[in-house]
Amino acid sequence: MKLSKVIVFVGLMILALSAGGNVMAENRLGAFTVSPLIGGYVFEGDQDLKDRPSYGMGIGYNFDKNWGLEGVFNYVDTESEKDGGDVDAFLYRLDALYHFNADQRLVPYLAAGIGGITLDPDRESNDTDFLMNYGGGLKYFINDFTILRGDVRHIMSFDETHHNLAYSAGLTFLFGGEKEKVVDRNIDSDGDSVYDHLDKCPGTPQGVRVNPRGCPLDTDRDGIYDHLDKCPGTPQGVRVNPRGCPLDTDGDGVYDYLDKCPRTPKGATVDTRGCWVIKGVLFDTAKWDIKSGAHKVLDNIVTVLKENPLLKLEIQGHTDNRGSKSYNERLSENRANAVMGYLIDKGVERDRLSAKGFWFSRPAVSNDTQEGRAMNRRVELMPIR
Structure with missing residues (x-):
């Protein structure tokens, strides 16, 4: 395939990536993904292989709502244009994916990765090349667990500098993970002036002074919050009891x-x-x-x-x-x-x-x-x- 065709496909993908929905998606960080795929594979002219459908499977993991990693295996049943012999093509790659507008239902993404292709002709020995690829696609969230996806890749051979094209469509199923917590309004349940999503000590009693993390003050740093400390001002490093008072082991009234x-x-x-x-x-x-x-x-x-x-x-x-x-x-x-x-x-x-x-x-x-x-x-x- 000529380079001009690759540029056309990449341009189309850039236009697609500019699209976006306005409905909240359910992309979950920490989720595993399984994606059955079907599509086509276009070989460069001098490879003397016919363009054929491809069938594949992808398995991935979402590190967060934007970044993901996916391993993909594809099979293409093609044939030689020289002698008409059958050729089995096995493609495998590992890709990094970056999702845009990940909080929407329609999510464009870019992808890049490395992998390889093994050609197994009937009448000749196997041939394996290393590949690199880049491209992008769109994901449409049907529900919390199912995604409709389309994908286009420019695939380049390290060894012979072939430029191929792969396109696919399929479904992605999500397993596990959790939705990113969304704060639609600032809530301060305990009234300490530190919003709940920032509060490291929720449930502080009313009127108790707190630090920027929402935890009650401990001015003398004895491990007992000021509002519970019966002996404020304990010197630094002095051991105290649960009431915040220095220990008096022999009970004689002298700490x-x-x-x-x-x-x-x-x-x-x-x-x-x-x-x-x-x-x-x-x-x-x-x-x-x-x-x-x-x-x-x-x-x-x-x-x-x-x-x-x-x-x-x-x-x-x-x-x-x-x-x-x-x-x-x-x-x-x-x-x-x-x-x-x-x-x-x-x-x-x-x-x-x-x-x-x-x-x-x-x-x-x-x-x-x-x-x-x-x-x-x-x-x-x-x-x-």
């Missing part, structure tokens, strides 16, 4: 990330640092005698220890800063031992207790005043697990 004395036993009184405080167990200057007013406090410690049978304590004695280090070291040890002896006498096991003196190395308050020195003549308890 773990602030607790300088973790694992405080249940029922113990703690200071702002989370450390067990023994208020009222103070000593006179240079003395380690336990005052009667301290018995109630120490008895409460006995109760705590009995409620926590696995708990062990280090009893730490302290002094003010008057006197030498060696003197105050012995004095602080005596104070710690005095408290330990009291607890043992009340039934606490000896192996759960230890005593240590810290002299005036760890003042609780300044030693510059008489009141401050009185507060530093004390004992503290450190849980040991």
Whole structure:
């Protein structure tokens, strides 16, 4: 076939591609297609083969509403113009298809691909050539699953530069896939000012502030939305509970990330640092005698220890800063031992207790005043697990 004829056919296809319908089509992305086809195949003159009908089958896949991939097999029962011998022609190709106006019922498309042809004459050996093709066609959607189609291709041989023409018509059946979601109006079901098709967190409660994705704000980034967060402003990286509050593992009222004395036993009184405080167990200057007013406090410690049978304590004695280090070291040890002896006498096991003196190395308050020195003549308890 002469090149001028090819140009005429391509021109006709371009005119056809300009057509379009105005009714919504049902082209589905992700659908598989099966297309029985019938048509004709026109051989170039110097191939000495007669033009004959072709019969074929195409199997394809729609990547989206525009792009598709299709494999096609055709059979042409032709004959040689030289000797009249029968020649079986087998054509196979893989094509990429691009659909225009894919949301209409009448859909034009362009196609291009590669493949091959095998000629099997009765009186000679087989001959195979590689091919490339381009062209286009029209698809008309009869319903959601059935398409009427027509197709024209210019086919070129790599080996001998033959220019052939193939045309076909048939039906395409769609299996699976889904229609592209069409938003015919902007809907905001939860009233958060982010339209439903953009909203990543649908169902946000009324009045809750959201980010551009439609999700409630989480200002402190603790994983709990602000409207549910009972402890806003949690520092970055601090673990929180489902209410958005920092963890308090030992339940002493001081959050773990602030607790300088973790694992405080249940029922113990703690200071702002989370450390067990023994208020009222103070000593006179240079003395380690336990005052009667301290018995109630120490008895409460006995109760705590009995409620926590696995708990062990280090009893730490302290002094003010008057006197030498060696003197105050012995004095602080005596104070710690005095408290330990009291607890043992009340039934606490000896192996759960230890005593240590810290002299005036760890003042609780300044030693510059008489009141401050009185507060530093004390004992503290450190849980040991």
